[in-house]
Amino acid sequence: MNLRERFSVVGPAMNHAVARFMDPLYERMVLVLTVLFCSSLALMLLQVSHLQGDVIASMAIADARVYTEALDDLQGLYSSDIVQRVRIHDWYNIYSWTALLLVIWLGGLGLVISKFRRVPEELEHRVLERTGDLRDANLELERQIGERRLVEEALRQAHLDLEQRVHDRTAKLAEANTELTREIRDRQRVEEDMCKVNVDLLQRTTQLESSNKELEAFSYSVSHDLRAPLRGIDGFSQAVLDDYGDKLDDTGKQYLQRVREASQRMAKLIDAMLNLARLIRAELIFESVDLSAIGRSVVSNLSKADPERQVEMVVADNLRTNADPDLTRVVLENLLGNAWKFSSHEEFARIELGMTYHYSQPVFFVRDNGVGFDMTYADKLFGAFQRLHAMSEFQGIGIGLATVHRIILRHGGRIWADASVGKGATFFFTLENEGGRS
Amino acid sequence: MSEKVILLVEDHPDDEELTMRALRKNNILNKVVIARDGVQALEYLFGTGAHTGRDVSEMPQLILLDLKLPKIDGLEVLRRLRADERTRFLPIVILTSSKEEQDLLKSYKLGANSYVRKPVDFVEFTQAVQQLGLYWLILNESAPRAKVR
Numbered sequence: 001m002n003l004r005e006r007f008s009v010v011g012p013a014m015n016h017a018v019a020r021f022m023d024p025l026y027e028r029m030v031l032v033l034t035v036l037f038c039s040s041l042a043l044m045l046l047q048v049s050h051l052q053g054d055v056i057a058s059m060a061i062a063d064a065r066v067y068t069e070a071l072d073d074l075q076g077l078y079s080s081d082i083v084q085r086v087r088i089h090d091w092y093n094i095y096s097w098t099a100l101l102l103v104i105w106l107g108g109l110g111l112v113i114s115k116f117r118r119v120p121e122e123l124e125h126r127v128l129e130r131t132g133d134l135r136d137a138n139l140e141l142e143r144q145i146g147e148r149r150l151v152e153e154a155l156r157q158a159h160l161d162l163e164q165r166v167h168d169r170t171a172k173l174a175e176a177n178t179e180l181t182r183e184i185r186d187r188q189r190v191e192e193d194m195c196k197v198n199v200d201l202l203q204r205t206t207q208l209e210s211s212n213k214e215l216e217a218f219s220y221s222v223s224h225d226l227r228a229p230l231r232g233i234d235g236f237s238q239a240v241l242d243d244y245g246d247k248l249d250d251t252g253k254q255y256l257q258r259v260r261e262a263s264q265r266m267a268k269l270i271d272a273m274l275n276l277a278r279l280i281r282a283e284l285i286f287e288s289v290d291l292s293a294i295g296r297s298v299v300s301n302l303s304k305a306d307p308e309r310q311v312e313m314v315v316a317d318n319l320r321t322n323a324d325p326d327l328t329r330v331v332l333e334n335l336l337g338n339a340w341k342f343s344s345h346e347e348f349a350r351i352e353l354g355m356t357y358h359y360s361q362p363v364f365f366v367r368d369n370g371v372g373f374d375m376t377y378a379d380k381l382f383g384a385f386q387r388l389h390a391m392s393e394f395q396g397i398g399i400g401l402a403t404v405h406r407i408i409l410r411h412g413g414r415i416w417a418d419a420s421v422g423k424g425a426t427f428f429f430t431l432e433n434e435g436g437r438s
Numbered sequence: 439m440s441e442k443v444i445l446l447v448e449d450h451p452d453d454e455e456l457t458m459r460a461l462r463k464n465n466i467l468n469k470v471v472i473a474r475d476g477v478q479a480l481e482y483l484f485g486t487g488a489h490t491g492r493d494v495s496e497m498p499q500l501i502l503l504d505l506k507l508p509k510i511d512g513l514e515v516l517r518r519l520r521a522d523e524r525t526r527f528l529p530i531v532i533l534t535s536s537k538e539e540q541d542l543l544k545s546y547k548l549g550a551n552s553y554v555r556k557p558v559d560f561v562e563f564t565q566a567v568q569q570l571g572l573y574w575l576i577l578n579e580s581a582p583r584a585k586v587r
Contacts, residue, residue: 223536224506227558231535232452235560239459260559267558278539 291319343370442499460567476510527581
């Protein structure tokens with residue numbers, strides 16, 4: 001409610017007071033007074049005319065008085081009494097009425113004046129009352145305004161708070177949004193990278209698959225086609241020996257025998273190559289493997305195959321790892337087989353399978369006290385068909401360590417050697433990579 | 439059936455010669471029919487093509503089947519023989535160069551009776567042929583001959 005509205009409440013009260021003051025009673029009273037005033041005025045005018053008459057009369061009276069006095073003097077007490085009576089009679093008639101009217105008029109006037117006097121009082125009273133009301137209303141209004149101001153202040157504060165909070169929230173949201181956008185971008189980038197990696201991986205898988213297929217086709221072809229001529233060479237050499245041996249001298253027969261040996265050796269090389277290829281293709285089955293048990297079994301087979309040799313074999317207990325058991329056996333067969341072979345010239349051969357630590361990483365080893373080798377050629381150790389010893393010295397086709405190397409690489413492990421000529425060799429290896437399974 | 443015939447399915451003349459030699463060395467004197475590819479082998483067995491009119495009730499006592507053959511390879515010959523009532527129970531020995539795992543598996547899956555890898559060493563090969571002859575031609579009792587429609 002504004003101020004104007006406040007006053008619009010006060011307004012009608014004032015109007016009402018005026019209306020009350022102007023009510024019909026007062027209208028009639030004013031009318032009566034007006035009539036009274038007019039009639040007294042008329043009477044006064046009449047009296048004035050009477051007075052004029054009186055003046056004339058008095059002049060005449062004065063004239064008469066002269067005569068009268070003379071008369072009085074003449075007549076005495078009696079005659080003056082008559083004059084007195086006439087005078088009193090006149091004045092009584094005119095002035096008594098006028099006085100009465102004047103009294104009535106004055107009374108009415110007084111009444112009206114008192115009324116008029118009361119009206120301002122009433123008005124004043126009313127005004128005071130209204131002023132009081134207004135003051136009260138004003139005070140109320142002021143109070144309300146004060147309250148409102150407080151409320152408005154509170155509201156304004158709340159609004160400010162709200163705005164601050166909105167601002168804060170907006171800022172936080174914007175920050176979160178930025179963060180989110182960045183995250184989305186990062187994620188997209190990662191996804192793109194992953195996509196690329198996936199595509200790359202797919203390509204490489206495809207390449208690998210195709211190269212695997214080629215390798216398989218190659219192996220198949222080698223397996224079938226390369227061996228057939230060897231059978232011919234060997235078979236017909238043998239046929240010559242069988243059917244025409246009597247026509248050959250010993251040298252001739254020996255040559256043919258060497259032809260046969262060469263072809264058989266080549267057949268072994270082919271088989272070794274095929275085996276190596278198979279190892280590369282073979283699916284690895286990881287499980288907990290007892291190297292100690294496999295080592296003992298291999299050592300036992302070596303001893304059985306060559307029972308005349310006396311070798312001190314030491315296999316440590318509880319050698320365990322996660323690996324493919326079949327391929328682990330191949331590794332140990334080759335490493336222990338090599339140790340057996342290259343320590344064959346020793347009087348007191350000693351072969352050991354154990355475990356040590358290399359940079360706090362458990363590492364298995366196969367050690368012998370055999371001929372060893374020159375570490376200068378260590379880089380040739382694990383190549384296929386590489387040999388560090390003359391064929392006449394030690395038998396072999398140079399595929400053993402290459403096979404071991406392939407198997408260990410496929411497991412994600414490592415192999416390295418330490419040796420010196422005449423002082424034996426040690427081969428260290430792990431089958432698991434550092435992170436666990438490969 | 440007066441004679442126990444051996445069907446040798448072999449495309450390589452050296453191998454054919456060496457196999458024949460190994461058989462003779464082991465005194466296996468049975469008649470040897472030679473098919474130089476898969477088609478010839480199937481025609482002989484089912485009396486078609488070049489062998490139209492052959493009495494197909496006469497089936498070989500043993501089939502020595504190479505895998506790598508021209509036209510129709512050994513595995514396909516094996517599959518067709520095992521799919522036909524007349525040849526379903528014929529003793530078939532795979533005699534080949536390969537010892538590839540896939541060849542072994544496929545051969546046994548298709549119903550080969552035996553799988554022998556030809557050794558390069560002729561002495562070993564002769565021994566292998568001797569044992570094959572001894573087993574499949576003498577020791578082994580074939581399934582009763584399938585009825586011919």
